[in-house]
Every structure is written in structure tokens, then in C-alpha cells.
Amino acid sequence: MTIFIIRRILQAAVVTLITLSVVFVVGRVVGDPVRIVIGIEAEETRVQEVRDQLGLNDPLTVQYWRFMTGALRGEMGTSFWTRTPTMPMVLERLPATIYLGVVTALLAFPLAILLGATAALKPHSWADRLINVTALGGVSIVEFWLALMLILVVAVQLGWFKTSGYGGVEYVVLPALTLAYKPIGRISQMARSAIIDELRKPYIKAARAKGLSEKQVVFTHALKNAAIPIITTTGDEVATILNGAMVVETVFGWPGVGLLTINALSRRDLPLVEATVFVVTGMIIMTNMLLDVAYTYLNPRIRFQ
Amino acid sequence: MQREEIVAMDESNNTPSDQQITGNGGHLLEVSDLHVEFRTSGGVVKAVNGVNYILDEGETLAILGESGSGKSVGVEAVMGIVESPPGFVTAGSVKFRGTELRGMEEDQLCKIRGHNIAMIFQEAQATLDPGFTVGHQISEMLRLHRGLSKEEATKKSVELMDRVQIPFAVERANDYPHQFSGGMCQRVMIAMALALDPDVLIADEPTTALDVTIQAQVMQLLSELQTETGMGIILITHDMSVIADVADRVVVMYAGRVVETGSIHQIFDQPAHPYTVGLMNCVPRLDRKEDNLNIIPGSPPNPINLPAGCAFHPRCSLARERCLSETPVSAEVGPYHQSACHFFEEVLVGH
Known part of the structure; x- marks a missing residue:
């Protein structure tokens, strides 16, 4: 039973890491966050300036490492819009959504x-x-x-x-x-x-x-x-x-977090969108993990495998 | 001390239905003219078409027939647990110690089911709820019908598991059905059925799904318990050897009708219906050299569209004009021996 729960927690951790990686890839590799922030017509020198500022000129591996370690510490970057860390903004809205x-x-x-x-x-x-x-x-x-x-x-x-x-x-x-x-x-x-x-x-x-x-x-x-x-x-x-x-x-x-997501989307605030995605996915993963544990109570055939 | 309390409680706690029912005389169980049909989209399936039999205390009545002959549906109708819709008991009477069960209020029937008339089934593992421990499922009977507390019921459940010879009963009471073998599950079912010392035990092919050595053990156990308690057993089976071992009387069913009833000796020694004769001949014998198994030609009729007259006539070697139109009624062959064949005298002579 404990082994089962530990295994489910490990699985949940793996799923979380994969989700984070997808968020990273979609935000940094596929799209260009700078163009999103300062617009498609901006001058090339200004673009490079902002890329340096955001650390986007670093090698991808370095960026990935920074992104993942930050996420594990609960840091998902700074909002383009408010210039403050995104996670506290999301967590502040979380109780309303949970309610x-x-x-x-x-x-x-x-x-x-x-x-x-x-x-x-x-x-x-x-x-x-x-x-x-x-x-x-x-x-x-x-x-x-x-x-x-x-x-x-x-x-x-x-x-x-x-x-x-x-x-x-x-x-x-x-x-x-x-x-x-x-x-x-x-x-x-x-x-x-x-x-x-x-x-x-x-x-x-x-x-x-x-x-x-x-x-x-x-x-x-x-x-x-x-x-x-x-x-x-x-x-x-x-x-x-x-x-x-x-x-x-x-x-x-x-x-709640939903309203914040819509606002972040309409302002093209990529770090804030990423933070809301992270928190919402985390909640879904956690509830599913709890429900899996509930299964074992209901179905003894799972419990003893 | 505690055990005495339980026993005392057992005696004092007779349900009202029990008191109403005892003392009314008559047979332990008397089924007459029972009809059950299933109304399906494909048509009305006439599963049971006028079945009669009686059961007395300490007696084992075997109901013999092929698959689809209505033997299981018939006893489900006795228990009042035919799935409805699509199943409907359309006519007939079921009397337990003289009290009519048909038309009785559902909550009254619930007091009789499991308590006075208990039932065990073919696939024991599938008939235990996979979500509860076997101990819980046995105690459920005691808590429901006797109002025992959880602790008392658990204690009694373990005793019952001991009684049906389940090893390590104390520990095994906390196991789930999937942790038991088929034979052990059937013992659990028997323990559950016997929890309240029923007057009638209906066993619907209790050993069909088990291998032969386990079959013998389970039948042996049932006989022992019957000797102890004096209950009447209705045993449904298609296995001739089981019948030969344990039955006192036999009811042979075909297409939802009783074609022959008689004592075990009458049925085996002087079968008076061509179908019974056919069934006897199907059993391979070592004392006769035979090249082929004797099978009954053809297959059981479609219950949606039963043949007119005698339902067995398409497969019967004695069939003639009269069998095609006139449904035979049961005729006395001998004492307590009846056959529903127009020409039973010929069958007797021929055998």
C-alpha cells in the first residue's frame, strides 16, 4: 500500500517535469517571447537588447536548467506586465479558484x-x-x-x-x-x-x-x-x-486564477501564463493522484497487486 | 460466556415472519403451476411453463435438465429474485410451510430470503462482491437478519468459516474473494447461506465450475450440514453422478416443464419419459462396450417459439400424431412417480 502511494507520487513528479518541459519548449523554442512582448515590427537592435535582458541568448541547455530549477523553487519568472515575480500573483488568486x-x-x-x-x-x-x-x-x-x-x-x-x-x-x-x-x-x-x-x-x-x-x-x-x-x-x-x-x-x-490567465493572455504576459499553467496542471495532477489512492480503497484487487 | 449470549440471542430473535410461518403445516416448500416469462425485444421467452414440486424437511430434491430448461429461473422465481424487467412470474404459487410467498410484500420477503430460504450459486467467485472481505459478507447476513453487533457478527462469521472447513478462518475472514480459489469461494457462499440455519437451501449448480475432487468435497460438506441441520435442499444440476450420490427425489425439466418426477430409484431404474431415458443413455458406462456416446438427437427448442403439443416431440423417437397437438399432462406412473408423456407405458416397457 505504501509502495503503491510512493509509486504514484513518483509518477506524478515525472508528469510534472514533462509538463514543465512542454511549457518551456512551447514558450522558448517554438515561439519568440520577445516578439510577443515588444511587437513584430520592433527594430532588431531593440530585440537583441531585450533578448539579452531576458537571458534568451544563452544556450538552450542553460536556459532549460535555469527554467527547471527556478520552477522547482517555485519561481516562474517575472511578469512582463507588473515586473513582479509571477508565482505570488498566481498563488494569491488560487484560494478564490479553489473556493x-x-x-x-x-x-x-x-x-x-x-x-x-x-x-x-x-x-x-x-x-x-x-x-x-x-x-x-x-x-x-x-x-x-x-x-x-x-x-x-x-x-x-x-x-x-x-x-x-x-x-x-x-x-x-x-x-x-x-x-x-x-x-x-x-x-x-x-x-x-x-x-x-x-x-x-x-x-x-x-x-x-x-x-x-x-x-x-x-x-x-x-x-x-x-x-x-x-x-x-x-x-x-x-x-x-x-x-x-x-x-x-x-x-x-x-x-481567481482563471480570470488572471485570461488577463495574462490578453496582455501577452508569457511568464504569467506559464505560471498559471504550472499551477493549474499541478492541481490536476494532485487531485488525480488522490483519486488513484481512493481507487485502492474501493478496489482491493488493485491494492494487492 | 459471550458465546452463550450469542446463542441466547439467536433463539430470542426470531423474526415475526418466522413465527407466522412455523406451525402452519403442509410441506416445507410447495411450488405449483409456476410460470415465468422474459419479455425481450426478440419476443416473449417462456422460460418456465407450469412447474410443480414439493420439498420436505431433510430431503434433497434434484432438479435435472439441460441448459435453458428453466431450472435456474424456476428457483429464482421461488426466491423472488427474477430480474424484472425483463422477467415476470406470470402465474403459480410458492408456499413455504403453507404460507404463500407470491404477492407477499417485498420487506416481508426480504426477511425470508437468506433467513428461511437461502441460496448458493454456480460461479461462487462471481457471486461474492469483489469489494468487500468475505468476513464482512458473511457478517452482513447476521447483522441484517439477527441484528448482531459488528463484533458478534464477525465472531460468528469466523465460526461459520470453520464449520465449512476453511483453514485459518480467523485470518482469512479479512481476505477478499479474489484471494480465494473457486472451491474456497463456494465454501464461503455455503457459510453465508447457512449463517441463519435456513430451512431450505437452494443450490444452483454449486459444483459445476469446480474440478472433480473439489466437487466431491463440496457435495460431501453439504450432505454433512444437511444431516446436522435437517434442512431441505433443492439441488439444480445436469450432472447425473451428483444426483445419484445425494438426491432423494428428482424433478426432470425440459423446455420449462416438469417432464418426470420420482424417487431417485424410480428415475434411474424405471424412467418413464423418453427424455429421462435419453439423459440416462448419455452417461457413458464402463460395464457396457459402446462405440459411440448415445446422445439425444437435435437440440433444445427455442423458448420464444416452443413446439405445439409435447415440447420434446421433435427429438423423440416415440413421437406420433397425438404428440404434435396435445400437450401431455403429468400422469401417475407409480407412488410419487409422475411422467408427462402420453405413452409412458411404452417407455417403461422399452426400458
Whole structure:
């Protein structure tokens, strides 16, 4: 078990290094950051000046070493825009995004599993069809449109929540709802099919023969085994939520990493973009690692391999 | 001391259903005119078409038939665990100690399932939940039906595992099903089924997936436990040698119908249905020199579209005009010996 966890941590470290390398290659080797900062028409002498300043005339290996060691110390360069280190800027915004992400997850995951289980219990019933249509909506809807509609109807017309800004329940509900809809759609569909698959297995028949009620059969036996594919999807949906946060934070003026990324992109602030990419990928890698450990609890066959 | 407490609890904790059911007389289990069908997109599969049998205490009733003859679906209907939809029990009666189980409230049935009537299955490893330890799965029965605490149930589970001769029961209770062999999984299933001393044990091909030496051990174990507890066993199998060893009476099924019932001696010595005769002849014998195995020609009928008249007529050497149109009813061949063949007298003479 400990060996398994250590192995997963090492794997996560490797994935992080690869991500950093990709970020480096895309930023330094493929594109030219100087042209991005000072514009494509700038004079050659000025370009060389800035290249020297940023250390871009050093050999690639030296640059790579500097980039990687800096990243491992938590330094991702200086923002072109504010001339301050980028990592503190990102980390300062991180709590807002985590707050939004956690509220979204708390809203989405239990609801999705409940919907999926309800649909699985009576396939092809009206409840199943309703849930299926709802889920399909979630999978295919465009987030910024949904965000605008929610603002228009729930915030402006009904006045239940604030249209934008950062704060408690009245601020967080609408962006969290917007972000939650897609994961609800995907996870409930996954949960439905996973539970239906489990309910067909022989051990379910045996559990019924033991005299367990249908509720006990579904919620203790089927759901525990169905949780394995559900958790895989949930891991993917964590990435969906963090990516969706960019659009949703922008629409709702939510001061998180997503909004910062959009600002950095619009100002062509490459080091800041790289820092946000690093932090967001790091979070996705970490949640997936935690979910992998959760697998071993749910599936003893992994635990003992 | 603690053990005495558990025993005392066992006795005091009879469920209401138990009290209702005992003392009503009649047979331990009486199944009559049971019909089960599966409504599929391809048509209505008539899996069980009017099955009758009785089971008394301490008795082993074997249900014999080919795959698809409706023998498993029939007992699932007795347990009330036919997957529905697509499966529907459309008619018939299942009486346990005189109490009708069909139409009984689901929560009442849950008290009988596992408690009064327990069941073990063919693929023991697949019928254990892969996500829980075997100890947990056995204790679940005791906690559910007896309301034992976790500690008491665990203790009793280990005792049960000992009773079905699983070595190192204390340690093995914390193992998961995938860490057991098929034979050991079947022992776990048996321990679970016997946890509450059921009156009826339904064993659906319990040894089919096991190799021969393990088969013999498992059957031996079941017989011993039956002697101890006096439970009635319904044994579903297509294995003649298993039947010859343990059965008291035999029900032969074909295409969802009972074609012949009788004592083990009646079935083996004076089979009164051409299908039973065919099954007997399929068993290779060392005392006769034969070049070919005797097989029953043809294959079982499509249950969506059963032949008119006697369902066996397309494969029957005695079939004639009457068999094509008129469905035979069970006729008395001898005491407790019935055959659903129009011409059973000829079969008796021919054998």
C-alpha cells in the first residue's frame, strides 16, 4: 500500500517535469517571447537588447536548467506586465479558484451520482429519460451562454443572487452552478451506465438472495463497485472545472486564477501564463493522484497487486 | 460466556415472519403451476411453463435438465429474485410451510430470503462482491437478519468459516474473494447461506465450475450440514453422478416443464419419459462396450417459439400424431412417480 502511494507520487513528479518541459519548449523554442512582448515590427537592435535582458541568448541547455530549477523553487519568472515575480500573483488568486472549485464539486458530484443512480434503478422510465435529457444538456451546453442566462434570469430578473463579484453564497452560487452543469451531465451518465453494469453481475443476484433490500443492494454493493469508473470520470471533470473556471470567472468577475490567465493572455504576459499553467496542471495532477489512492480503497484487487 | 449470549440471542430473535410461518403445516416448500416469462425485444421467452414440486424437511430434491430448461429461473422465481424487467412470474404459487410467498410484500420477503430460504450459486467467485472481505459478507447476513453487533457478527462469521472447513478462518475472514480459489469461494457462499440455519437451501449448480475432487468435497460438506441441520435442499444440476450420490427425489425439466418426477430409484431404474431415458443413455458406462456416446438427437427448442403439443416431440423417437397437438399432462406412473408423456407405458416397457 505504501509502495503503491510512493509509486504514484513518483509518477506524478515525472508528469510534472514533462509538463514543465512542454511549457518551456512551447514558450522558448517554438515561439519568440520577445516578439510577443515588444511587437513584430520592433527594430532588431531593440530585440537583441531585450533578448539579452531576458537571458534568451544563452544556450538552450542553460536556459532549460535555469527554467527547471527556478520552477522547482517555485519561481516562474517575472511578469512582463507588473515586473513582479509571477508565482505570488498566481498563488494569491488560487484560494478564490479553489473556493469556487470546491463549491462546484460539492454541488456536482453528489447530485450527479444521485441522478445517475436514480436513472439506473429504473432504466427507460420517465425519470431516466428526464435525467438523460438534463445530462445531455450539461454535456453539450456552452458555459458562457449558460452563465449569461443565469445572470439574466436568476440574478437580474429574480434578484436572488449577485450578478458578479467575489464573496459568500449570494456570489458563489451562480458561477458554481454554471461550472457544475457539465460535470453533472458527464458523471451522471457515467454513473448510470456503471451502476447498470454492476446490477447485471451475479453478486447482485446473490446479494438479493441474502435478503438485502433493493436500497441496500444498490447503495452498498453496486455503488461501491461502480464507484471505480465513476471516480475516473470525476478525475477528468476536475480538469473540466479548472478549465471552465477561465470563462466563468471572467463572466462573473471572480478574482481567481482563471480570470488572471485570461488577463495574462490578453496582455501577452508569457511568464504569467506559464505560471498559471504550472499551477493549474499541478492541481490536476494532485487531485488525480488522490483519486488513484481512493481507487485502492474501493478496489482491493488493485491494492494487492 | 459471550458465546452463550450469542446463542441466547439467536433463539430470542426470531423474526415475526418466522413465527407466522412455523406451525402452519403442509410441506416445507410447495411450488405449483409456476410460470415465468422474459419479455425481450426478440419476443416473449417462456422460460418456465407450469412447474410443480414439493420439498420436505431433510430431503434433497434434484432438479435435472439441460441448459435453458428453466431450472435456474424456476428457483429464482421461488426466491423472488427474477430480474424484472425483463422477467415476470406470470402465474403459480410458492408456499413455504403453507404460507404463500407470491404477492407477499417485498420487506416481508426480504426477511425470508437468506433467513428461511437461502441460496448458493454456480460461479461462487462471481457471486461474492469483489469489494468487500468475505468476513464482512458473511457478517452482513447476521447483522441484517439477527441484528448482531459488528463484533458478534464477525465472531460468528469466523465460526461459520470453520464449520465449512476453511483453514485459518480467523485470518482469512479479512481476505477478499479474489484471494480465494473457486472451491474456497463456494465454501464461503455455503457459510453465508447457512449463517441463519435456513430451512431450505437452494443450490444452483454449486459444483459445476469446480474440478472433480473439489466437487466431491463440496457435495460431501453439504450432505454433512444437511444431516446436522435437517434442512431441505433443492439441488439444480445436469450432472447425473451428483444426483445419484445425494438426491432423494428428482424433478426432470425440459423446455420449462416438469417432464418426470420420482424417487431417485424410480428415475434411474424405471424412467418413464423418453427424455429421462435419453439423459440416462448419455452417461457413458464402463460395464457396457459402446462405440459411440448415445446422445439425444437435435437440440433444445427455442423458448420464444416452443413446439405445439409435447415440447420434446421433435427429438423423440416415440413421437406420433397425438404428440404434435396435445400437450401431455403429468400422469401417475407409480407412488410419487409422475411422467408427462402420453405413452409412458411404452417407455417403461422399452426400458
